[in-house]
Amino acid sequence: MEDFKDRLHTIRQEQNKLLKEYQTLIADYEASDIILENEVLRKKFEDYQARCIHLEERVRHIEQENGKLRTALTEQMLSEKANMIRISREKLETYFASRTAEGKNRLTSFEYGAKNRVDQLIQQTTHELKEDQDEIVARLRLFSEEIRDRIMEQRVRFQEAERQLLHQTASEFQQLGEEEIGEETMQKRMKQNQFEMKLGLNWINKLGILLIILGVGAAFKYSYSNWFTGNMKGVAFFLLGALMLGGGEWLYRKQKQTFALGILGGGISVLYGSIFYSYFLLEIIGMYTGIGLSVLVTVTAVLLSLRYESRTICSFGLVGGIFRSFLIWQPTGWKGTPCISPWAICSC
Structure with missing residues (x-):
């Protein structure tokens, strides 16, 4: 019985010794700089991770706002571009209308002047050349008709040239309106x-x-x-x-x-x-x-x-x-x- 008691006492002492060694190892482990540094790094990592999530949300929100702003800016620039094209077209139409009216007035004035001069020649011929009156009057009338025909041809060519020019100008304005706004232009406008x-x-x-x-x-x-x-x-x-x-x-x-x-x-x-x-x-x-x-x-x-x-x-x-x-x-x-x-x- 005594031997068994001694053996239990010895086992207990060994267990106490092992417990002290285990506690010493735990203390050394907790006091280790690597462990402490690991804990600090883990906390920093968690902090950075939370900040990263917050920053990702902010970036996503900023990207959405940036997209809306870019869309609004593009719409503004397109509106301004369309307005400028409309104003330029109105100015050109006004200019062409005034110039066309001026050209038509000049042609009409030339026609009336030519007719008046021909009529004067007819009257003068009637008084001065009684013998050749019919022949000269016929020639003058032919000349008058030729002048009228040429004036009509000139009017037709003028109207055709005007129509082609207006059509070409309208096509160029339409092409300008359909052109997309480049990134460089948008950046300049943003600045x-x-x-x-x-x-x-x-x-x-x-x-x-x-x-x-x-x-x-x-x-x-x-x-x-x-x-x-x-x-x-x-x-x-x-x-x-x-x-x-x-x-x-x-x-x-x-x-x-x-x-x-x-x-x-x-x-x-x-x-x-x-x-x-x-x-x-x-x-x-x-x-x-x-x-x-x-x-x-x-x-x-x-x-x-x-x-x-x-x-x-x-x-x-x-x-x-x-x-x-x-x-x-x-x-x-x-x-x-x-x-x-x-x-x-x-x-x-």
């Missing part, structure tokens, strides 16, 4: 449209909003010296900023995104300027009220920029908050406390 959109919808839009902001500042300055009371001025320009925000929202819902974002950014800038003037120039609000309103406008600008995913609103809000103070510069110095406005700091 032209991009330049026009960047200039007309981006820079000019921002320039117009900036001029509105400068005009609001000038109106503040003028009204401060001439018109309403301080409270009326402050309320009026706060109301103007709110109306610009409302107008921007209305334009955005009407699918006028570019102009809407500019109006919204201008409204944020006007609100910043209203707070600045109300505190430093009009002195109708206190410092803490101004700071509170500034924080409120800044939060509004952030929320609007996140909602519309627009850097334009942020840029106009930032510019309006920082540079609005330059609009009240006086020859004698700053009209108010010469310090950095708190809403400019908040906007940063």
